[in-house]
Amino acid sequence: MLDVCLLGTGGMMPLPHRWLTSLMARYNGTSILIDCGEGTQVAMKEKGWSPKPIDIMCFTHYHADHISGLPGMLLTMGNAEKTTPLLMIGPKGLKKVVNALRVVAPELPFELQFMEITEPEQTFSFDGFRIETFRVNHNVICYGYNIVIERKGKFQLDKAMALGADMINDVSGGEEAMWKVLAKHRAPYILTHACEITSQCPTYDATMSQVLDFLQARLDMLRRLGVADVVVDPGFGFSKRGLCNMWLLDTLPQLLEWLGDIPLLVGASRKHFVREITGKNDIVEASVAFAKLAMERGANFFRVHDVAAHKHLI
Numbered sequence: 001m002l003d004v005c006l007l008g009t010g011g012m013m014p015l016p017h018r019w020l021t022s023l024m025a026r027y028n029g030t031s032i033l034i035d036c037g038e039g040t041q042v043a044m045k046e047k048g049w050s051p052k053p054i055d056i057m058c059f060t061h062y063h064a065d066h067i068s069g070l071p072g073m074l075l076t077m078g079n080a081e082k083t084t085p086l087l088m089i090g091p092k093g094l095k096k097v098v099n100a101l102r103v104v105a106p107e108l109p110f111e112l113q114f115m116e117i118t119e120p121e122q123t124f125s126f127d128g129f130r131i132e133t134f135r136v137n138h139n140v141i142c143y144g145y146n147i148v149i150e151r152k153g154k155f156q157l158d159k160a161m162a163l164g165a166d167m168i169n170d171v172s173g174g175e176e177a178m179w180k181v182l183a184k185h186r187a188p189y190i191l192t193h194a195c196e197i198t199s200q201c202p203t204y205d206a207t208m209s210q211v212l213d214f215l216q217a218r219l220d221m222l223r224r225l226g227v228a229d230v231v232v233d234p235g236f237g238f239s240k241r242g243l244c245n246m247w248l249l250d251t252l253p254q255l256l257e258w259l260g261d262i263p264l265l266v267g268a269s270r271k272h273f274v275r276e277i278t279g280k281n282d283i284v285e286a287s288v289a290f291a292k293l294a295m296e297r298g299a300n301f302f303r304v305h306d307v308a309a310h311k312h313l314i
């Protein structure tokens with residue numbers, strides 16, 4: 001989570017209850033300070049935040065009301081026994097300005113590193129986030145900052161259905177909210193066994209009973225919610241040891257019998273366990289052979305990468 005604290009929003013001179021412009025952000029163990037006017041330390045103390053973990057300082061420009069708090073801040077960080085490097089980002093002249101201010105704070109137990117912004121827009125990448133800089137209007141060179149956190153997109157089933165998706169190939173094992181949307185759209189659904197059986201299932205029987213319990217619970221729920229069109233994928237290669245996958249392959253006829261009218265899908269194409277069993281890197285042929293064996297044991301559908309190779313042999 002990103003915490004943001006506006007330490008100050010004032011200009012020119014610090015006032016009681018309104019400190020000079022400064023923003024502090026904390027993300028994933030990194031603290032970032034943007035601008036450090038006179039009195040920023042007091043504002044920080046008031047908010048209960050600490051200057052010690054600041055790893056990155058950014059400066060918009062070098063007017064005193066945005067940077068004159070720096071020497072005192074650096075000394076406080078040194079007194080707090082900060083030893084990790086402090087990275088400074090700012091417009092051209094950064095090193096010169098900071099070194100001038102450091103005349104009154106010469107001894108620091110941590111290293112200062114400098115990254116000067118030389119382009120109208122420049123991006124600095126860090127672990128899990130990036131800082132984007134862009135020129136803004138002022139009577140000296142001045143930059144704005146965006147802190148951008150990379151986040152994985154979230155699949156929106158309802159939107160996908162509205163855009164014309166015909167079926168949902170779900171390898172997560174599913175959850176109720178998703179199934180309710182599926183029921184609304186009357187869409188076909190591939191239910192995949194996806195729970196961890198690597199360590200808990202040392203035997204064939206234990207593997208099978210875990211797969212069947214998992215499927216039974218979900219099929220009951222899907223039926224209750226009105227998702228009628230279900231295809232079952234026993235999840236070859238999903239958190240399963242090499243041997244578990246071979247047990248599953250052997251037992252496909254029994255699984256099909258257990259499933260009754262529900263079709264079975266097999267997806268073993270280019271899976272790690274095929275590589276493990278064959279000891280080869282190129283496993284297209286082995287994937288096809290696996291699919292062929294599954295087909296002989298009654299599998300109805302196949303999820304593959306190499307369509308031409310599978311089409312040829314199946």
Ligand SMILES: [Zn+2]
Pocket residue numbers: 061063138
């Ligand atoms: Zn200014």
